[in-house]
Amino acid sequence: PVDHANLLSSASSSSSLSQQEVATKIKQTHRLTVLLKHCSEQLLAEYVRHQGEPFSSPDFQPPAVAVPGLPSPSVPPEPWQALSDGKRLWHLVAAYTTLPGLLGSVLRQQAELNPLASELHRQLEAAARQCRGLAGNLEGIMGALGVPGPPPPSSSLGGPPPSAFLAKMSGYHVCRLHRDWAMRSHEALGLLRTKYPL
């Protein structure tokens, strides 16, 4: 990825939106991340409620080992803070174009494991929709700032259906990832807002 330290200079030369329009878009997107933060917390709570103990106990400690087929968050917290805005946006877009597919898989699995949990299904569907919306907004901001985006995610979600316990576990990881990324995107957009005030 290209070093985007001089974001402002590249912005004035290659963006098709005015500074005002970019700042508005950033503000709107920041609001969207507030919604996602709230909804992703609710989704995680609703999810674990339906899987039974130990998932629903407050001190649930999932194994450190990655579940097969599921990408782990690619940038740990400290280096994340040190990234440039452009790089942060890049990672966010990569996450939010992958999450909808993962949430869709969880929905399919929960439709079999918990067929009567209609509220859970509704929240999973809403989460996928919100992620797609956020990805679109972020791509718009990247375009306005002249930052190239990541390649579209590979559709690697095929493979044999996992056992019920593995499905519960991978669903937990997806929901938690979704929440973790919601917190990160909220932070990142907050920073962007201070840099591009209205």
Added chain:
Amino acid sequence: WVDILRIALNNGKHRPPPLVQRPADPAVISPQDPTLVIGSSLIAACSVNSDLHLKAEDLYWTLNGRRLPPESYKVLNGTTLSVALANLNGSRQQSGDNLVCHSRDGSILAGSCLYVGLPPEKPVNITCWSKNMKDLTCKWAPGTEGETYLHTNYTLKYKLRWYGRDNTCQEYRTAGQYSCHIPKDLALFTPYEIWVEASNRLGVAVSEVVMLDILDVVTTDPPADVTVSRVGDLEDQLSVRWSSPPALKDFLFQAKYQIQYRVEESSEWKVVDDVGNQTSCRLAGLRPGTVYFVQVRCNPFGIYGSKKAGIWSDWSNPTAASTPRSGEQHGPAAITMVGEEGKGPSESSTLARPAGHRGGDWGNVQPWGICQGPSSQLICMGHWRAGPGILQWERLQQGASGWQRVLGPWAWLPGGAWAPSWWERAR
């Protein structure tokens, strides 16, 4: 140990244990996702990946978060620990009980979901009805007083009695959890066979077949335009009128109607059964001065010459009306006199009472009511024996030469009756 596992399991179905571990899995539990009948026993085994350098003695089991006693464990080999579960209860959640294998430090190595329950029982009490002969809705009951603990799927099927294939109903839960709606393509004058199949992981159960002709289970919309009105001044009667449901007006049937009514404060409905097929009825024996709620429903009896009664429609939306009341007012009634500030009587010098009643009988001489307030708006309160209606008022005012009696205009009682101006302009 795979053979020991197969022999030890009773009353359960399970997939043969996988003999190959995926490279990333720290451990594997066998059996994976077994389905078992309540009360059965199970022996499960956890095999750790040798790369982890864990021993069987380092492992322990939990079921739904609760640690299982070490007495039930058995070391099968260096890297495999088994657990024996006896007399299993029904699954705590429909997604399955979580049987988990942990290493000593508490981290999760592997899990397997147990589905413990009962096979479904035959669904019972299938009842169906057709709205205006256009569709069919059926509902049923599950057939177990308790739970099966496993998710049970219900399918309603139907076919014409003497020919045709089985059809499957598609729109579920339209009239409660155990119901289904068939919206179209239904034949009249010919019997249908209808049944419900219940299935879960442990088996299938089929209800008895119900046979019916659509024409025998017809219901319709509630009667329209229900109005409830007083019968003149009669204190104990109300008159109810309605029109027959429009959707069935072209078909031959003799409608039967039923009325139910209750007073506002009670939840007990009184039913009038012998209304026949008229579209009006008079309720009698009611309490005076009381608000009543009234509902009407319809039964499309004898449609197309069917010998059976139809099915009663829903009750119409409640219509409210009150019976008239004569006799003593409960609590104070008030009359307001409006005038100009500074002109007209002051509160300390005015009394008022009704002095005449249009169109009704008049009780004893009325007591004076006491007036209060500024002269622009005097409010006089009293307990007067008078029914609702138009009254003539008189005013008693203290003047320089003593009390003067002044007759005033006609005004409506009860409460808050309003006389629009002073009875006399100050001379």
